[in-house]
Amino acid sequence: MLHLHMWLLQTGFLKPRISYGIPFYYGNRWVCFLNPLKKGGVELAFTRGNELQDEPGILDNKGRKLVYGVELDSIETIPHEALEEVLFEALDLDRA
Template sequence: MHPVDEFILNYQGKQREIMLYISHLLLDQPGVYGKITYKIPFFYRKSWLCYLNPTRDGGIEFAFIRGHELSNDSGLLISRGRKQVMGITFYDVREIPYDSIAEIIHEAILLDEQATKNPKSASDRSAS
């Protein structure tokens, strides 16, 4: 079993439903894959796109790493004082606005397409 699926299935009720729903939306996108990072599910393409973070009050925060660079036309994303990450917390799968979330995911993927990863070459690493 994939570690992200295993993580999600360890939760019960509404948290599990929300994570399953959102993870399927993400993994249906070309090139998107999930991985457990910092003990929670992160979703990647070229770089980190977003993550699902179970909250103590029974919700799931769906957060975007480059959230401040997204247009947030729907007004759903909240920064909570963070400089880069923006997200929204859901408490029931029925409160997830599919069209708005799909649009945010699409925009995050487009932003990720523009990401340039410049890994250090071996000579750069040895000079450090």
């Protein structure tokens, strides 16, 4: 989680805040959050995921209508380029 937290802050556009006991990241509104998973790992979830194009095809809604996310098990398996593409799309959506 710490690795993802630092990665999200590097954008310079997001402000972290704890809400509902987990870290949320705000631009103008909620953009994304880190959700620790009971089975291990963490989910990086986008609050307006249903509005994202998700060109890399990495997001999953898990039956949710608005929130889409990607489960990450270890630092070594993080698809940084694909996540960066989705994150900047989410930031563009937040600014619009």
